[in-house]
Amino acid sequence: MKSIRFDISLYIIIPVIFSGIALLSIIVAYHLTHYYMGKGVAPEWPLVIFGICMMVLTFGCSLVIAKTLLGPMERFVSKTESLGVLKNIDADPDHKAVKRDDISRFALVFDQVTELLSRVDSLKLFPKMAGQSKAMRGVFNQIVRVAATDSTIMIFGETGTGKELVATSIHEHSRRQGKSFVAINCAAIPDGLLESELFGHEKGAFTGADDKKPGKFEIADGGTIFMDEIGDMPLATQAKLLRVIQESQIERVGGIRPINVNVRFIAATNKNLSKMVKAGEFREDLFFRLNVFSIQLPPLRERMEDIPVLADNFLNKLGKNLSVSSDAMEILTSYKWPGNVRELQNVVEAASVLAKEDMIEPFHLPPFITKEWRHTEPDSPDDSENQSLDHRLQSLEKGMIIEALRKAGGFQVKAANLLGIKEKSLRYRVKKLNIDVSSFKWKNFT
Numbered sequence: 259m260k261s262i263r264f265d266i267s268l269y270i271i272i273p274v275i276f277s278g279i280a281l282l283s284i285i286v287a288y289h290l291t292h293y294y295m296g297k298g299v300a301p302e303w304p305l306v307i308f309g310i311c312m313m314v315l316t317f318g319c320s321l322v323i324a325k326t327l328l329g330p331m332e333r334f335v336s337k338t339e340s341l342g343v344l345k346n347i348d349a350d351p352d353h354k355a356v357k358r359d360d361i362s363r364f365a366l367v368f369d370q371v372t373e374l375l376s377r378v379d380s381l382k383l384f385p386k387m388a389g390q391s392k393a394m395r396g397v398f399n400q401i402v403r404v405a406a407t408d409s410t411i412m413i414f415g416e417t418g419t420g421k422e423l424v425a426t427s428i429h430e431h432s433r434r435q436g437k438s439f440v441a442i443n444c445a446a447i448p449d450g451l452l453e454s455e456l457f458g459h460e461k462g463a464f465t466g467a468d469d470k471k472p473g474k475f476e477i478a479d480g481g482t483i484f485m486d487e488i489g490d491m492p493l494a495t496q497a498k499l500l501r502v503i504q505e506s507q508i509e510r511v512g513g514i515r516p517i518n519v520n521v522r523f524i525a526a527t528n529k530n531l532s533k534m535v536k537a538g539e540f541r542e543d544l545f546f547r548l549n550v551f552s553i554q555l556p557p558l559r560e561r562m563e564d565i566p567v568l569a570d571n572f573l574n575k576l577g578k579n580l581s582v583s584s585d586a587m588e589i590l591t592s593y594k595w596p597g598n599v600r601e602l603q604n605v606v607e608a609a610s611v612l613a614k615e616d617m618i619e620p621f622h623l624p625p626f627i628t629k630e631w632r633h634t635e636p637d638s639p640d641d642s643e644n645q646s647l648d649h650r651l652q653s654l655e656k657g658m659i660i661e662a663l664r665k666a667g668g669f670q671v672k673a674a675n676l677l678g679i680k681e682k683s684l685r686y687r688v689k690k691l692n693i694d695v696s697s698f699k700w701k702n703f704t
Contacts (some may be wrong), residue, residue: 286308287305290308291305386426386427387420387424387427390564391563393556393561394564397555397556400553401431404428405428405429405432406432407551408433408522410525410547411525411552411553412548412550413425413525413553414526414528414555415554415555417597419555419556419598420555420598420599424526424555425482425524426439428482429522434480437481437482438479440477440481440482442486444485444486444489445486449495452495453495454471456498457475458475458508459471459512459513475502479519479521480521483521486525486527487527487528488526489527489528496544500541506521507519531545532545557598558599563694565590566587568603568606569582569590569602573610581616583619583620584658584660584664585619585620586622589623589627590627605623608624658677659691660693
């Protein structure tokens with residue numbers, strides 16, 4: 259016989275239990291008072307004894323409930339802290355007032371676990387887009403939400419931030435997955451040929467049109483079309499694109515018959531289209547048609563913690579058994595990267611060509627990145643008179659800690675063992691030197 263089970267929320271059960279105890283106390287106290295007063299006996303002592311019994315009962319109930327609810331949470335927190343992947347709250351001066359049994363401690367640990375799980379989801383869902391920063395996880399969340407729809411999307415971002423990768427990811431997570439994904443760079447095609455590329459042309463439509471040619475919209479039928487640098491599209495072509503979005507029909511250049519197309523539109527730009535609309539350089543109606551759902555890609559300088567992840571990812575793609583030294587990584591994370599991820603990729607590739615050993619060192623990096631840094635080779639004269647002893651010792655200490663964290667995959671317990679110091683001492687030094695431990699933890703989940 260199948261057992262019947264009712265699931266009731268704890269928000270209902272716990273108040274009902276204590277309300278029942280309170281109601282029971284009132285009823286019993288009333289009857290005790292009525293009973294003893296009816297016999298002409300003062301009810302004070304019976305009520306005192308009953309009150310003590312009810313206190314013991316209430317205390318026992320609350321203890322059982324606390325043990326039932328907080329016990330598993332306490333075990334979970336203890337196990338996760340023993341793994342060494344979370345911040346030690348006791349060693350963090352910002353949380354000295356938080357004690358082990360305080361519910362706030364559990365909330366802090368759950369927040370950190372949630373962040374780590376978010377990193378794991380990002381790695382699994384977007385293996386082509388390396389990035390574990392909060393800014394990029396926000397972008398990933400937007401991609402997952404909008405991919406399931408057929409909404410038109412506008413991607414804003416500086417040159418080199420990975421706009422086409424975002425468009426590809428949206429397509430791969432959409433219902434149109436497996437259908438055509440067609441990308442076209444509106445800035446790379448001359449104005450006179452852009453219409454022909456987008457809409458196709460009939461034979462003899464213009465000089466050189468010896469054969470009929472389908473356009474990008476026809477090729478993308480049923481799938482997704484990605485129009486990069488949409489801000490460089492001529493106004494005349496913008497008007498025809500607007501008609502395609504509104505009516506889902508195109509006409510080839512030189513053609514007289516409309517052709518139905520079913521495509522999803524994703525556009526991208528590194529320009530401020532709002533300003534272009536005000537200046538009359540971009541059609542306002544097209545802007546509103548395209549900007550149904552917008553995604554803003556952060557520049558690399560706003561997510562420096564992703565640089566170690568990106569650098570290792572580029573080296574893996576190159577098939578190079580190389581890693582970046584702590585000194586070189588410090589330089590990479592201090593540079594502003596006007597060319598964003600694409601510039602970082604070029605720098606890492608160039609450095610990998612020069613690196614002969616298994617490590618990319620500062621002198622392998624291009625001069626325009628290292629010009630603000632002083633790195634001397636063993637036989638070159640030392641200009642240490644320009645640097646204090648404390649500064650050089652701090653730089654050396656930071657480099658050793660970063661290298662240990664990289665080898666330990668972000669596990670501070672293991673890194674402390676490698677350095678031969680106590681974990682508490684390592685955590686203090688990490689905070690003092692402003693080292694982002696989270697940037698090393700992603701490797702543990704790949």
